[in-house]
Amino acid sequence: ELLRSLEVPSHDRYEFLFEAVRRGVGAAELCERTGIDPWFMAEMAALAEGENPEAGLVRTFKAVDTCAAEFEAATPYYYSGWERPGADGPRHEVRRGEKPSVAILGSGPNRIGQGIEFDYCCVHAAMTVRASGRDAVMINCNPETVSTDYDTSDRLYFEPLTLDDVLGVLEVERPEGVIVQFGGQTPLKLARGLADAGVPLLGTPVESIHRAEDRPSFGTLLGELGLRSPPYAAAGSAEEALAAADAVGYPLLVRPSYVLGGRAMEICYSRDALAGYLERTAGGGRPAGIIFLDRFLENAIEIDVDALCDGESAQVGAIMQHVEEAGVHSGDSACVIPAMSLGPEMLAEVEAATTKIALALGVIGLLNIQFAVYGDDELYVIEANPRASRTVPFVSKATGVALAKVACRLMLGERLADLDLGLDLPASYGHVSVKEAVLPFGRFPRADALLGPEMKSTGEVMGVATDYPAAFGKAQAAAGARLPAEGTVFISVTDGDKSSATQLATSLHDLGFRVLATGGTAQAIRRMGVPVERIPKISEGSPNVVDRIESGDVDLVINTPTGSGARTDGWEIRRAAVGRGIPCITTMSGASAAQRAIRARRAGDPEVISLQELHAEAADARAPRTQAQASRMGGARE
Structure with a gap:
């Protein structure tokens, strides 16, 4: 069985290969079964048998020859290898100037949960470090990112983000500090090891990172601050x-x-x-x-907050309200700036709680906190992450304030009191921004389109308009799930959602939609006096709901399973909808937002709004206040 598993390439093929060598399988048979060249097989067999190929060698950094040996390359791309040292030690090809440097750890390979949003933050950090007169040193192993472009940093090291490899780079660079907060969880996990090795970390202290990540420690902190948590x-x-x-x-x-x-x-x-x-x-x-x-606080309103802190004062970047209820991962949930259903008192409570947590943790840089509003307007803290979050690019574009650049300036020693960010204005100058996730279900026809606590999205888009329904509709269209203006809607919801579903069906019927539903949902809708066609479940024969979807008779699907139990019908319904490219909504809050967006679209296509125009308006609105502050202070400070 072990040998058969070697015949098909897989992510764990080398582990199987090493085990086969340890069990005494000959190199000739392994080469025959795998197709691997005998030279490479001999090298891997030596590794499997415990030989150390680095014995007597030293880590050496070489420049990537971007000119294919036609003439000398000057691009500052470096990679490590192992070779015998020269008389004076390792023969590095690194060209280091006289300026001090700051190293920035990237996010590594893109994958679900850790992608281009973090690379955005790393690029902004590199820009800020270079603008401060220091060399920006990027450590990342993903050539698909902007942070690894030739003109982003002063020096780039294509190295894995492991403690040993990063320490190897830092031994050569000797930077004045290292930034671990912009690359997501991968570099954050290295913080403790780097600090123990004596590496100076810029930003939030390692102890604060651990306190936020460790649930019991964080729970104790919340208790000391008088804040609720589940x-x-x-x-x-x-x-x-x-x-x-x-x-x-x-x-x-x-x-x-x-x-x-x-x-x-x-x-x-x-x-x-x-x-x-x-x-x-x-x-x-x-x-x-x-x-x-x-x-789990079921049916709670979930809130995301991105904030800045310099260790002495804190500033909320934005308060985002999730469109879906708590339980859908923040990376998959649509969210809106400004928060649409939170009153001034709750917004003030969120801001006060954010400030308390940021200062208690001693955050220097960015902080993301997730809250839930549950029951009778009770605010609960779900978690806090003292790092850049995946919402930073969205907040930055919605508000016109580059949060990652500001956070980097704080890490380099500046103070919030010296910066006029104007973050109190975005809710007042007349636009709404909606972030929507781009989901990959169309490429994975057997995957379930049901959203939950495990992230599934592979990207995100943004819709901007003068009101929420229009902005939501724009975001849906950009995500590839353009909502229909007319046609047929199929509704099948759990018992707890039937009351909301009847109101939704009434609104969609008033908009001219034909309504289809299964059993109990159809009965609840009919009681409200809404015409509805009852169609069979899959187990009740054909033509059932899946048949109707696959025949092109359905334009919008709303399906909300919840709790435990069989989800066979729901899975088949969602699979069929994805296969036909039909918008499939799995939460009632998302369905309500979609209905409002359809109504807004029927009133006419929303106008195109550029971010440059919005941010210029914000800057004009901020200018009188900035001038007044400067006159009071006897001169403006940058």
Whole structure:
């Protein structure tokens, strides 16, 4: 079985190959089964048998020959290799000037949960470092990013983002500081090891990063600050998790520690569901790390906040309201600036809580906090991340303030009090910005389009208009899910959503849509006096809902499963909709926003608005205040 597994290339092929060598399989047979050249096979066999190919060699940085040896290349691209040292030590080809440098750790390979949004922040950091008179040194191993372009940094090292490789670069560079906050979770995980090695880190202290990431430590901090958080527990084994779950209460949001993109995160509505989760992720035994269990606040309004802090004062960059309820990962949820359904009192409470957390953690740079408004306008803190978040590019474009550049200036020693950011203006100069996720389901026809706590999106788009419905409609169209102006809508929702679904069906019928629904949903809609055609579920024969979707008879699908239990019908419905390129909405809040957007579109196509025009208007509005401040201070400060 081991040898058969070697015949097909896979992500774990080399682990199988090393194991085969250790079991005594000959090189000739391995070459025959894999097609790998004998020279490479001999090298890998030596590694598998414990030989150290680096013995007697030193790490040496060489320049990438971007001119193919036609003439001497001057591009400052470097990679490491191992070779025998010269008489004076390693023979590096690094051309380092006299200016001090700052190293910026990139985000590595793009993947779900960690992508181009973080590269945006790294590029802005490099621009800011260079503008300060220092050399910007980028460490990243992804040639698809802008941070690895030839003119982004002064020196670029194509190196894996591991502690050993990064320390190798820093030994040559000797920078005055290293920035780990802009590349997402990958460089953040290196912070402790770098600090222990004596590397000066710019920005938020390592202890603060750990305190925010460690759920019990962060929970204690929130208690000291008088802020609410959902009940939680931490467990080191499956048995501990099952024992703690009853005290926390169901439904539970379960996740491993130090994850990005909600990987392996799941909502469990019962003890059996939790036991199943633990069996899948930890084999029923001890997980690789700590498991966190948080009470899930179902139907809460989720809020994202991006803020700046210099250790002494804090400034909210934007308060974003998620369109979907809590439970959909922030990377998959549409969100809107300004928050549409939060009153002045709640906005003030969010801002005050953000400031408390930022100062208590000692944040220097960026901070992202996720809140939930639950029940009778009670504010809960879900989590805080003392780093750049994936919403930073969206906030920066919506507000006209480049948050990553400002954060980098704070890391380099400037203070918020000396910067006039004008972040109190975006809610007042007349536009609404909506971020929508770009989902890859069209390329994965067997994947479920249901959104949940584990991130699935591979990109995002932005819609800007003078009102929320128009901005939401623009964002949907940009994401490739243009909402229909007329036609047929299919509605099938869980029992808890039937009241909202009847109102939605009424609105869509008034807009001229024909309404289709299955069993209980059709019955609830008919009670409201709305004409509806009841169609069979998949198990009830044909032509059923999937048949109608695949025949092109449906233009919009609204399907909201929730909780535990069988989702076979829902999965087939969503799969069919994605296969036909039909917009498929899986939350009632998203469906309500879509209905409003359709109504707005029927009134006429929204005008095209450029960000440059919006930001110019904001700058004009800010100018009188800036001049007044400058006159009071006896002169303007940059």
